[in-house]
Amino acid sequence: MSEARDGKFRDRLRERLLATAEGIVTEEGLAGLQARRIAQDADCSIGTIYNIFGDIDGLILETNARTLDELGRLLGAAARRSEGRDLEAWLTTLALAYLDYATANQRRWRAVFEHHLPETKEFPQEHRENRRRMLALIEAQLEASINEPDARSVAANALFSSVHGIVLLSLDGKLLPFDPAKSERQIRFLISRAVLGIEHTAQG
Amino acid sequence: MSEARDGKFRDRLRERLLATAEGIVTEEGLAGLQARRIAQDADCSIGTIYNIFGDIDGLILETNARTLDELGRLLGAAARRSEGRDLEAWLTTLALAYLDYATANQRRWRAVFEHHLPETKEFPQEHRENRRRMLALIEAQLEASINEPDARSVAANALFSSVHGIVLLSLDGKLLPFDPAKSERQIRFLISRAVLGIEHTAQG
Numbered sequence: 001m002s003e004a005r006d007g008k009f010r011d012r013l014r015e016r017l018l019a020t021a022e023g024i025v026t027e028e029g030l031a032g033l034q035a036r037r038i039a040q041d042a043d044c045s046i047g048t049i050y051n052i053f054g055d056i057d058g059l060i061l062e063t064n065a066r067t068l069d070e071l072g073r074l075l076g077a078a079a080r081r082s083e084g085r086d087l088e089a090w091l092t093t094l095a096l097a098y099l100d101y102a103t104a105n106q107r108r109w110r111a112v113f114e115h116h117l118p119e120t121k122e123f124p125q126e127h128r129e130n131r132r133r134m135l136a137l138i139e140a141q142l143e144a145s146i147n148e149p150d151a152r153s154v155a156a157n158a159l160f161s162s163v164h165g166i167v168l169l170s171l172d173g174k175l176l177p178f179d180p181a182k183s184e185r186q187i188r189f190l191i192s193r194a195v196l197g198i199e200h201t202a203q204g
Numbered sequence: 205m206s207e208a209r210d211g212k213f214r215d216r217l218r219e220r221l222l223a224t225a226e227g228i229v230t231e232e233g234l235a236g237l238q239a240r241r242i243a244q245d246a247d248c249s250i251g252t253i254y255n256i257f258g259d260i261d262g263l264i265l266e267t268n269a270r271t272l273d274e275l276g277r278l279l280g281a282a283a284r285r286s287e288g289r290d291l292e293a294w295l296t297t298l299a300l301a302y303l304d305y306a307t308a309n310q311r312r313w314r315a316v317f318e319h320h321l322p323e324t325k326e327f328p329q330e331h332r333e334n335r336r337r338m339l340a341l342i343e344a345q346l347e348a349s350i351n352e353p354d355a356r357s358v359a360a361n362a363l364f365s366s367v368h369g370i371v372l373l374s375l376d377g378k379l380l381p382f383d384p385a386k387s388e389r390q391i392r393f394l395i396s397r398a399v400l401g402i403e404h405t406a407q408g
Contacts, residue, residue, distance in 0.1 A: 186361050197400030
């Protein structure tokens, strides 16, 4: 086999493994992503998974990266649609898009945050960059009200994490049974008050 | 054996199983909480676990309830120490106590939120009440600035979930490597701005 054909074969195999993993995580969540199971469903050997992705964590990271890409495109579209609107309206639109995505793709979305590498392994830099793109969107929007770049990064992180926490605990239904209208009220409350506080501080 | 002695024996067994489960979750996290393993470490049969706790989920819920009790006592103490301080100082003290507890007891704290019952089972009411006690603390503190009880409940939920999200994503280290000082800055930012917004709204 020529090197080019060999490369193509490997790409197709890689694609098939990722599509299989995506199907499993959609149906069963992170717990379903086990090497033996994926190999069987994709009709290849476990060795092939290790050969292409290093280990099962490598395959899971790639599967989660696809979910994050999809989520990133969705939030990017919401951001473009909200261009020119005020900070509160812009942040609320993005946060509600995040809530809707997480609600509709709950198992895949949870897998992104539930997957933990063994404590001895560091989180790979390229996947960290991938996640930071969502934060960069928010940081850009805060430029008008928070001058100092470091404070802006703290603010973007805090706002993203807050919305994430509201969505996560709402979906868990451990405090109250899940009710999307209640999550939306919490998101609207948090963003409206935080933006008031940010603008009040900026003027003061 | 008399009924009284029988009850005592059962209580001791129950206590031993919970202490064993607590030790395992402290060392290994939720993944270690398996019936066979707990039975072996506690020197009893798997049947005993089912007999006392219904099923493994029942034992995990009780183990997590102990973590929540400990966390609740800690937050209760922080709340008493902060009595009479303004809303921002009070909320910040509690949120930082939450961050410290989660950081120091990471595996046990995560187990509380990572444990999910099978989708067919509803979350038991008594455990829900257990969790709502933390919210009640915050709600009481918001009485002066948010009149309407329903809006107050939304606010308390949103603030608790926001701090939870900040602590969780900071500890995960997937956006940035974990740095307690950065988490603290995010918490201080979020609470100061939200409180400004809440007070601004209350006056308006």
